[in-house]
Amino acid sequence: MESDLESTIEQRKDVLRRVKEGLIVRLNLYQIVNQIDDDTPLFGSGLKLDSVDATELLVMLDEEFGIQVSESEDPFYLRSVNSLASFIISRQTKTNKN
Amino acid sequence: MLDRKRVVITGLGVLTSIGATTEEFRNSLLSKRCGIRPSSRFSDVFGNVCASEVLEEPKYEGLAEGLQEKLDKAALWAYKVGRDALVNSGLLGNEALSTSSLIIGVSSAGTEAYMPLLENRINDFSIDKTRLSGSFSSVCSVVSSLLQIRGGYELVATACTASTNAIGIGFDQIQNNKNQMALVIGTEPLYLPTIAGFYTLKTLHQQACTPFSGVPGMSIGEGAGALVLEEYQHATARGAPIYGEVLAYATSGDAHHETAPDPRAKGAAQVMRTALANGELCPEDVEYINVHGTGTETNDRSETLAMKKVFADIHSIPVSSTKSYIGHNIGSAGIIEFIACLLTLPEGKILPTLNFGRARPSCDLNYVPNEFQERNVKVFMKNNYAFGGNNCCILAALPGNGRPNSRYHPRRVAITGIGLVSSLGFGLEQILGAIRKGTSGSALKTWRPSHKGEEGIQDFEDWISSNEMLLQQFSDLRKKNGDQLSLRTHEVDDRAVRRHLKRFDTRKANRISTFALLAGEQAIANAGANIRTTGKTTALIIGMSKGPQATISRYVESLVPDPRRARTFEFPSSLMNAIGTFCSISKGIKGYNTTLANGFNAALGAMCYGYELVRQGVQGQALVGGADEIFHSALHALQENHGGLSPNLDEDGFRVYDRDQSGYFMGEGAGMAYMEELESAGDRGGPILGIICGYGKSCDGSYIDDTNSQPSGQWLAKAISQALDEAGLTVDDIDLVCGTGWGTVSSNRKELNGIERAFMHRSHPVPLVNYNGFFGFVESAAPILNLALVLNAMKEDEILPIPHTRSFETKNLAFVSRKERLSVRHALLVGSTEGGNNYAVVLGKGAPYE
Amino acid sequence: MTHLASIHRYRKAVMSERNGITLPASFNNEASAHGALRESILLADYSHFGLLEVSGEDRFDFLDRVVAGDLAYIREEQALYSLILDNEGYIITDIYVLCDDERYLLLSEWFTGKGLADLLGHYMKSGESVILKTRNRENGVLLVEGPYSWELMAEIFGIDVIGLPYMEFMPVEGGLLFRGGKHGEFSYKLIMEVAVLADVWKQLQEHGERYDIEVSGLDFQIAARLENPCWNPMILGKVTRCPIELQMQWAVRYDKDEFVGRDALKRRLEEGVKRRVVGFCCEESIVDVRVGSRVFHGDRIIGEVAVVGYSAFRQAVIGQAIIDNSYAYAGLGGYTIESEDEKVAISTVPVPFIGNFSFLVNPSEHSYVDPSRPKSFLDQVERQPAGEEAEI
Structure with a gap:
């Protein structure tokens, strides 16, 4: 595997793990990390989170990743663990570029 | 048929950001003054946050020198408005207060004494303050003592409906002819944990809230209010001022979600319909509705929908939100808003909703935007809704528009199901088996000062050594047990509890809630009841002592170092009403839903309230009880040490009524009883475990100055007489008394003196039991655990002895010290709270169900 | 042949078979059907859904043992989406479990009621009090799906539809209205008595006209399920x-x-x-x-x-x-x-591939037909935090 891809994957794995661990601790999930798939939906039938949990997710983004989300943000980043990870990575990349 | 008594309002007291007297408050309302501004106390933490704050310390007339420093604001404010209301009514110091009841609504109590620890102001920490104001119910103990109100108190802890529900319970105490008067108070000083919770939930409005219009969001506020409720004839006979009349009330549970209102607004609609039915009113009688109107998207939307569902002609009824003046005062919101109505409606004016901009979609009623509307209102409605789906509605009339007495057919109330969760097992059968085998449910535990484990112990040491008073406080405990803090406790295997439960959201459940749920499920199953068909008319009344301690601790810890990152997950579930609403959500119980956080033996208060609801036919059934969890923390250690843990760590070291030993072991678990109308229970072939024949309540009123005196038990004796009177029985009819004291010297003496005094004229000493030694002291649920064994004794004609005790106090009482064959037709269950409230309940023998 | 089938025939549906049941595959309008699913409302005959009623004392223990999901999560009027696995832990079918007073109702689009009964019967222990009863003879299922399907449902079945949470159902005249779908949009399944099915279909079509409702065969699923x-x-x-x-x-x-x-x-x-x-x-x-x-x-x-x-x-x-x-x-x-x-x-x-428009529509605020209301959050100046209405 070329190192570029490798480091992108490592970065993503790291973010996914931190997101999953954060979800487990903060939202009292019974699962362990490898029981939560990357494409797991956060709401609905997936992890069955609700609107109150969504506010806890915002606190997590702030505390764990230093990301503040404005209310006008497109809500789709909260769709699944994976979309949340993509959102975090894109924000981190943006910050690094600045 | 019995007449209900008419209940009028004869005194008012209030404390808000826009008025510390009723006069000032009225003037501010009439001049549309908004008290919501940038917060002076919380802006440095949360940036530009707004609140309605009481910034000027009010005067506390009549308070003894030096006492103010030892009391928290919740108690001081309650005292202030309570006293004002009594003065206003001409009742301060009146002899009649000794038979009046005190009902206080509060959401967050007993907080202030511990805030210095949280905010790292260790030197401000005061042991005296934790003693007098450190428990959830201390506000009741303090106020009853200062104002000498001795007819018994209740602390209503249903979050944002607390004081509204308190008005309802005060009303009940009079309409059922039990008391002539009740002082009802709502008190809610704003502390960091509350504002941090709403902040992180992102519900706070940037400026003053604009209910039903503009940008959604609520404004937080603080304040207190008080009402004197009085029986109509009693009031007119003494020429009391009359501000209005309470016509009816109701509560309900959404059984939907721990913070969000049911978007279908079913519970909110149901509570209005039930209140109307209780008052024999129809929707057309209501001419104004003072709404909950927090300003949040979800509240305003579902509240509007609820009113549309109930009132066919809703567009002709003005509805407005007082929260646009003073924000959301949480536990005291309802009573202050109710007082606002009583102060302004007689002027022929309807309070506008201030700050009204463009109405939001789906908010299309007459919200009385910005300007007063002229109208002579005769009857109005006051609604409040709370986290967890607690709903409360009150109907009231302005002076001169009262209604004739309504009537009811008193029902006989049977206990048809009992559910128990304890260290000895789940359910009566398991527990009896364990008792027969001599199993001990207790174990020695090493004190884990906090959830941090080993490193927590060091924190604990540092914490104690940092404060002289703390060091002193703990020196006893540490000497006794060596350096290691070890205790004997009765704990419950919560994994086993979860295995027994079938329907609940494990993610939202904490230990205490699962205990309550399992006990509740057992009680329902034991009764053979079908909650699915009766859920809407089943009340759920929970007594609480320390409540969800682990959750509270976790939430409070999340406030450090940055309160803006408070855990929203724990915020709602750290409230006292979270256990009751969790059970309501899990089981779909949608009837009356109330949490009474009276402290020790709180389940007795729940029993009495549930009994009244069924007796008057307001509810078909009631599930009542309490639940407790042990949480090993330094704070808890401190609290328990006030109470007096047993220094004897042997298995039999908790010896109730022992002459030579004082103190208890902590216990945890839950107890729930299912009650229903006797006839309908018989019709459906339900098991009649026992019958409730009557109850009595009183309060010592000596909390403040009682530290050294010998408790005479005279007020407990009064509660017993009241219970016997109501049951139409004499002391000779009682075959067995069951106490629920916790084995400290003061608890023993008070309980024994009280019982001895009440049974003074009995032909021979009354047999007495107390089973707390089996379970450890399960603070709120103890009465139900005892009740189960008493009902079993009545069924089996065999009485189990008081466990462990070796040498009983010398009393003219027949302590049951070995198993006895005895036929019990009537038993008496008595108990007190640590704050001096007393209960007595007369039980009749049930019919064994074949 | 049901009355509904003749309506389909009249509309010149291309029929096909699913679970042994003949129903429309296509009305030759795939593109507009897909557009309706994503932007307004789509109506389809879902009578291929297997319906099985599970009752009896031991129904909870039995079903909880067979279904891989947590049955304890739901109470009356709530539903669970889960899987049934084989002994090796591979998926046999997915399933909706609806919890009613005295029974559970199982819905699967890959099995008939009879097929489900055979599958479940296999796991029943002797002496277990469980009764399995297929309901396919008595009931049919209609699908109403799309960002504004709630509005049409509310128009026909009353205001409570607006607040009906995801994965809950409510009784309506002639059957049940269940909210829950697989394509990321507001989705309702009407589980109706066969006798009224055709009438309800016609009513939906009639009332649906001003919502630009599209009638579709099952083929719409190909594109829908590619995206979701x-x-x-x-x-x-x-x-x-x-x-x-x-x-x-x-x-x-x-x-x-x-x-x-x-x-x-x-x-x-x-x-x-x-x-x-x-x-x-x-x-x-x-x-x-x-x-x-x-x-x-x-x-x-x-x-x-x-x-x-x-x-x-x-x-x-x-x-x-x-x-x-x-x-x-x-x-x-x-x-x-x-x-x-x-x-x-x-x-x-990440999957799903698209940001479904339903996420931007709030039944309490928006409307497809009422010009005084915004159509979606996109039309509103003040954006609301989302999340609550999310569906998979």
């Missing part, structure tokens, strides 16, 4: 039936004491799977990629295409591939897929 993938034994299920490889562990409740396939599945999770299904998006819009095409990283074969097609919503060729575990992550570029001419560059993406 879900369990499908005929497509993805042909490649793998393993919940871990399919990233569907969320439909399983591991901490239950027992359910069919639990131990095998847990073992497989501990051992670790070798490949997983991952979403991809082609960087060019016209490509010749097929199911079975190999996926490369450089010259190394890392997987193969399981589903592929053109998404009108994304205006791109998208699909899912089953990829070696160490490569199976979203958010990566640099992989290619073989095609007729040359290798096609792809990037891996």
Whole structure:
């Protein structure tokens, strides 16, 4: 595997793990990390989170990743663990570029 | 048929950001003054946050020198408005207060004494303050003592409906002819944990809230209010001022979600319909509705929908939100808003909703935007809704528009199901088996000062050594047990509890809630009841002592170092009403839903309230009880040490009524009883475990100055007489008394003196039991655990002895010290709270169900 | 032949068979049906859904043992989406479990009621008090789905539909109204008595006109499920039936004491799977990629295409591939897929592929037909935090 891809994957794995661990601790999930798939939906039938949990997710983004989300943000980043990870990575990349 | 008594309002007291007297408050309302501004106390933490704050310390007339420093604001404010209301009514110091009841609504109590620890102001920490104001119910103990109100108190802890529900319970105490008067108070000083919770939930409005219009969001506020409720004839006979009349009330549970209102607004609609039915009113009688109107998207939307569902002609009824003046005062919101109505409606004016901009979609009623509307209102409605789906509605009339007495057919109330969760097992059968085998449910535990484990112990040491008073406080405990803090406790295997439960959201459940749920499920199953068909008319009344301690601790810890990152997950579930609403959500119980956080033996208060609801036919059934969890923390250690843990760590070291030993072991678990109308229970072939024949309540009123005196038990004796009177029985009819004291010297003496005094004229000493030694002291649920064994004794004609005790106090009482064959037709269950409230309940023998 | 079937015939439906039941596959309006699903309302005959009633004293214990999800999560008027696994922990079918007073109602689009009964009967212990009763004879199912389906439902069945939470149902005249779907939009299933089915259909069509409702056959699912993938034994299920490889562990409740396939599945999770299904998006819009095409990283074969097609919503060729575990992550570029001419560059993406419009619609605030209300959050100046109304 070329190192570029490798480091992108490592970065993503790291973010996914931190997101999953954060979800487990903060939202009292019974699962362990490898029981939560990357494409797991956060709401609905997936992890069955609700609107109150969504506010806890915002606190997590702030505390764990230093990301503040404005209310006008497109809500789709909260769709699944994976979309949340993509959102975090894109924000981190943006910050690094600045 | 019995007449209900008419209940009028004869005194008012209030404390808000826009008025510390009723006069000032009225003037501010009439001049549309908004008290919501940038917060002076919380802006440095949360940036530009707004609140309605009481910034000027009010005067506390009549308070003894030096006492103010030892009391928290919740108690001081309650005292202030309570006293004002009594003065206003001409009742301060009146002899009649000794038979009046005190009902206080509060959401967050007993907080202030511990805030210095949280905010790292260790030197401000005061042991005296934790003693007098450190428990959830201390506000009741303090106020009853200062104002000498001795007819018994209740602390209503249903979050944002607390004081509204308190008005309802005060009303009940009079309409059922039990008391002539009740002082009802709502008190809610704003502390960091509350504002941090709403902040992180992102519900706070940037400026003053604009209910039903503009940008959604609520404004937080603080304040207190008080009402004197009085029986109509009693009031007119003494020429009391009359501000209005309470016509009816109701509560309900959404059984939907721990913070969000049911978007279908079913519970909110149901509570209005039930209140109307209780008052024999129809929707057309209501001419104004003072709404909950927090300003949040979800509240305003579902509240509007609820009113549309109930009132066919809703567009002709003005509805407005007082929260646009003073924000959301949480536990005291309802009573202050109710007082606002009583102060302004007689002027022929309807309070506008201030700050009204463009109405939001789906908010299309007459919200009385910005300007007063002229109208002579005769009857109005006051609604409040709370986290967890607690709903409360009150109907009231302005002076001169009262209604004739309504009537009811008193029902006989049977206990048809009992559910128990304890260290000895789940359910009566398991527990009896364990008792027969001599199993001990207790174990020695090493004190884990906090959830941090080993490193927590060091924190604990540092914490104690940092404060002289703390060091002193703990020196006893540490000497006794060596350096290691070890205790004997009765704990419950919560994994086993979860295995027994079938329907609940494990993610939202904490230990205490699962205990309550399992006990509740057992009680329902034991009764053979079908909650699915009766859920809407089943009340759920929970007594609480320390409540969800682990959750509270976790939430409070999340406030450090940055309160803006408070855990929203724990915020709602750290409230006292979270256990009751969790059970309501899990089981779909949608009837009356109330949490009474009276402290020790709180389940007795729940029993009495549930009994009244069924007796008057307001509810078909009631599930009542309490639940407790042990949480090993330094704070808890401190609290328990006030109470007096047993220094004897042997298995039999908790010896109730022992002459030579004082103190208890902590216990945890839950107890729930299912009650229903006797006839309908018989019709459906339900098991009649026992019958409730009557109850009595009183309060010592000596909390403040009682530290050294010998408790005479005279007020407990009064509660017993009241219970016997109501049951139409004499002391000779009682075959067995069951106490629920916790084995400290003061608890023993008070309980024994009280019982001895009440049974003074009995032909021979009354047999007495107390089973707390089996379970450890399960603070709120103890009465139900005892009740189960008493009902079993009545069924089996065999009485189990008081466990462990070796040498009983010398009393003219027949302590049951070995198993006895005895036929019990009537038993008496008595108990007190640590704050001096007393209960007595007369039980009749049930019919064994074949 | 039901009355409804003659309506379909009259509309010149192309009929086909699912679960042995004949019903419309297409009305030759796939493009507009897809548009309606994503922008207004789509109506379809879902009578192929198997319906099985499970009653009796031991119904909870029995079902909880068979279904992989947590039955304890739901109470009356609530529903659960979950899976039934075989003993080896592979998916047999997905299933909705509706909890009613005295019974559970099971819905599956891949089995008839009879088929479900046979499947479940297999797991019944002797002496267990469970009664299985197929309901397909008495009931039919209609699908009403799309960002404004709630509004039509409320118009016909009353205001309570507005507040009906996801995965809950309510009684309506002639049957049940159940909210829950698989394509990321507001979705309602009407489980109705056969006798009223045709009338309800006509009523929906009539009232639906001003919502630009489109009647569709089952073929609409091809495009819908490309964008919002879900369990499908005929497509993805042909490649793998393993919940871990399919990233569907969320439909399983591991901490239950027992359910069919639990131990095998847990073992497989501990051992670790070798490949997983991952979403991809082609960087060019016209490509010749097929199911079975190999996926490369450089010259190394890392997987193969399981589903592929053109998404009108994304205006791109998208699909899912089953990829070696160490490569199976979203958010990566640099992989290619073989095609007729040359290798096609792809990037891996989170699933689902699209941001469904329903997420921007709030039943309490918006309207398709009322000009005084905004149509969606996009029309509003003040944006609201979302999340609450999310559906999978």
